[in-house]
Amino acid sequence: MEGLIKGLADVAFGGDERRGGDDDRDERPRSTWANVVSGEDDDQNRAGGSVPSSHGRLQNPEENQWEKKGERMSTRHSHKEENEYAAQVTDQQDSSESQKEDNDGWETVGKKKPARQSHKVKKEQWQGYKCPASEQQYSDDVETHGDLEPSQLELSGLSEACNKLWELDSNRLVPGNDYQIDCGDGKRVHERSDMAEGLLFSWVSDEVFRKPTFARFCSLLDNYNPHEGYKEVVTEEERQEQAAFIEEISRTAIIKYLHKYLVLKDVAPGSYQEFKRMLTSLWFDLYGRGGTSGSSSAFEHVFVGEIKQCGGEQVSGFHNWLQFYLEEAKGSVDYQGYIFPRRRGEIPDSETQLLTIQFEWNGVLKSVSSTLVGVSPEFELALYTMCFFMGREDNHIQLGPYSVNVKCYRLGNNRIGSAFPIAES
Numbered sequence: 001m002e003g004l005i006k007g008l009a010d011v012a013f014g015g016d017e018r019r020g021g022d023d024d025r026d027e028r029p030r031s032t033w034a035n036v037v038s039g040e041d042d043d044q045n046r047a048g049g050s051v052p053s054s055h056g057r058l059q060n061p062e063e064n065q066w067e068k069k070g071e072r073m074s075t076r077h078s079h080k081e082e083n084e085y086a087a088q089v090t091d092q093q094d095s096s097e098s099q100k101e102d103n104d105g106w107e108t109v110g111k112k113k114p115a116r117q118s119h120k121v122k123k124e125q126w127q128g129y130k131c132p133a134s135e136q137q138y139s140d141d142v143e144t145h146g147d148l149e150p151s152q153l154e155l156s157g158l159s160e161a162c163n164k165l166w167e168l169d170s171n172r173l174v175p176g177n178d179y180q181i182d183c184g185d186g187k188r189v190h191e192r193s194d195m196a197e198g199l200l201f202s203w204v205s206d207e208v209f210r211k212p213t214f215a216r217f218c219s220l221l222d223n224y225n226p227h228e229g230y231k232e233v234v235t236e237e238e239r240q241e242q243a244a245f246i247e248e249i250s251r252t253a254i255i256k257y258l259h260k261y262l263v264l265k266d267v268a269p270g271s272y273q274e275f276k277r278m279l280t281s282l283w284f285d286l287y288g289r290g291g292t293s294g295s296s297s298a299f300e301h302v303f304v305g306e307i308k309q310c311g312g313e314q315v316s317g318f319h320n321w322l323q324f325y326l327e328e329a330k331g332s333v334d335y336q337g338y339i340f341p342r343r344r345g346e347i348p349d350s351e352t353q354l355l356t357i358q359f360e361w362n363g364v365l366k367s368v369s370s371t372l373v374g375v376s377p378e379f380e381l382a383l384y385t386m387c388f389f390m391g392r393e394d395n396h397i398q399l400g401p402y403s404v405n406v407k408c409y410r411l412g413n414n415r416i417g418s419a420f421p422i423a424e425s
Contacts, residue, residue: 121209121218121326121329122206122209123218123219125210125215126215126218126219129215129216129219129240129241129244129245130237130238130240130241131240132240133240133243133244133247136244136247138212138244138247138248138251139212139248139251140251141251142251142252142253142256147168148168148253148256148257148260149260150164150257150260150261150264154261155261155264155265158386158387158390158391158395158397159396159397159398161261161386161390162383162386162387162395162397162398162399162406163397163398163399163400164257165254165257165258165379165382165383165386166379166399166400167400168253168254168257169254169375169376169378169379170252170253171211171213171214171252171376171378171379172374172375172376172379173208173374173375174374175350175351175352175353175373175374176350176351177205178204178205178207178208178374179201179202179203179204179205179208179373179374180201180202180203180350181200181201181202181350181352181355181373182196182198182199182200182202182350183196183200183337183338183347183348183349183350183352183355184196184197184198184200184335184337184338185337185338186337186338186339186340186347187336187337187338187339187340187358188339188340189339189358189367189368190367193336194334194336194337195336195337196335196336196337196338198335199328199335200324200328200335200357200359201324201325201328201329204325211376212248213245213248213249213252213376213377213378214322214376214377216241216244216245216248216249216377217245217303217322217377218322218326219241219245220238220241220242220245220299221303221304221322221323221326223238223241224300224304226304226305226306226307226361226362227306227307227309228289228290228295228296228306228307228308228309228310228316229289229290229291229292229295229309230292230295231292231293231294231295232286232294232295232296232297232300234286242280242284243280245377246276246279246280247276249377249378249381250272250275250276250279252376252378254376254378254379254382255279255378255381255382257382258382258385258386259272259275261386262275262386262389262390263275265389265390267389267390268389279381279385282298282385282388282414282415282416283297283298283299283381283385283416284297284298284299285297285415287411287415289301289306290306290308290309290310298415298416298417298419300317301316301317301416301417301418302317302319302320302384302416302418302419302420303317303318303319303320303323303380304317304318304320304323305317305318305319305323305361306318307361307362307364313364314364314365314366315360315361315364315365315366315369316418317418317420318361318366318369319369319370319371319419319420319421320371320377320380321371321372321373321374321375322377324359324371327361332361332362333359333360333361334359334360335357335359336357336358336359336360337357337358338355338356338357338358339356339357339358339368341356341423352373353372353373353374353375353402354370354371354372354373354399354402354404354421354423355370355371355373356368356369356370356422356423357369357370357371369420370420370421370422370423371420371421372399372421383399383406384406384408384416384419387406387408387419388408388410388416388419391406391408392408393407393408393409393410394407395407395408396424399421402423403423403424404421404422404423404424405421405422405424406419406420406421406422407419407420407421407422
């Protein structure tokens with residue numbers, strides 16, 4: 001009897017702790033970078049020889065970084081995008097003990113919504129995009145009006161030029177009319193509970209996928225191996241899809257404005273045909289990432305997304321809402337809630353078109369990610385192209401009602417390593 005009582009006491013007072021330790025070890029490989037930026041791994045980093053960065057967070061001196069303009073850095077471990085972004089978001093969330101107890105006034109609701117059935121997307125018309133680009137039919141060229149000529153104000157300020165792109169996006173969707181989202185409940189970056197069992201997208205109108213630039217963009221998304229470090233094989237049909245997509249978006253006002261702007265800035269060639277070739281090269285030419293040459297491209301990283309294998313699996317890139325919708329529709333994405341905004345009263349709703357969210361893709365966590373919802377493919381490509389050529393790593397701009405910092409990382413001087421929006425207050 002004495003032994004039985006002792007055994008029960010051990011279970012009551014010690015068993016949970018032992019099990020908790022095992023759970024922590026199981027969780028760590030998936031969320032290491034998020035733990036670091038939220039300060040949970042500071043003690044371990046100090047013990048491992050980490051040094052403080054200029055932003056006040058700990059950084060491993062061996063950590064490889066993106067290449068910036070004018071300086072060359074290794075790209076074997078391109079963790080900077082996630083680390084810096086998550087650090088910025090985490091810093092905005094006060095980590096005092098009192099706020100750990102009350103979540104800064106936010107209520108973390110544990111109640112889960114029932115999962116909704118995934119919806120199917122019609123893709124039959126996409127097969128026609130594999131024909132030679134010269135044999136395909138395209139939309140009519142938009143008429144060139146005076147409003148496509150960059151003003152002196154726009155030429156002197158990147159924010160004004162980017163906002164002009166926003167104004168020219170006639171294909172931008174209308175929340176509630178073209179699609180519906182359900183943001184679910186909010187959470188902090190380091191929290192692992194799923195606060196939105198249901199889908200982010202309640203529905204997207206079939207008419208959206210009949211829009212030429214949207215349909216051609218979506219047809220490109222399945223051309224890539226999402227695992228970083230695997231050499232991409234580009235078929236002739238895929239090259240034709242790329243050329244047809246660039247040809248389609250080049251008929252829109254946004255791309256015509258972008259060309260005029262970059263020509264006046266002595267960045268782009270005056271010939272529109274040469275300019276289209278420049279865009280194709282910038283976004284689709286393959287380069288090395290994860291230690292393998294020809295394994296990535298700007299288009300794949302920014303819009304499709306990649307899964308890093310080095311140091312534990314992580315989702316890298318994946319900043320496009322259409323890719324999110326299509327992957328969610330087939331069950332590959334698990335939306336887990338929005339990240340609490342820095343100010344109360346600014347929680348996202350079904351009308352919000354700049355979201356900061358958390359999700360899993362193919363079972364791999366993306367702790368924090370920002371995306372512009374409902375914008376056209378030509379808008380995003382033009383926005384990031386303009387920031388790449390005319391901006392810096394941080395580009396503080398205005399897009400309609402949204403104050404945004406467009407982060408733009410370079411690989412060398414002529415390649416886009418990553419580009420994505422961050423909501424600012």
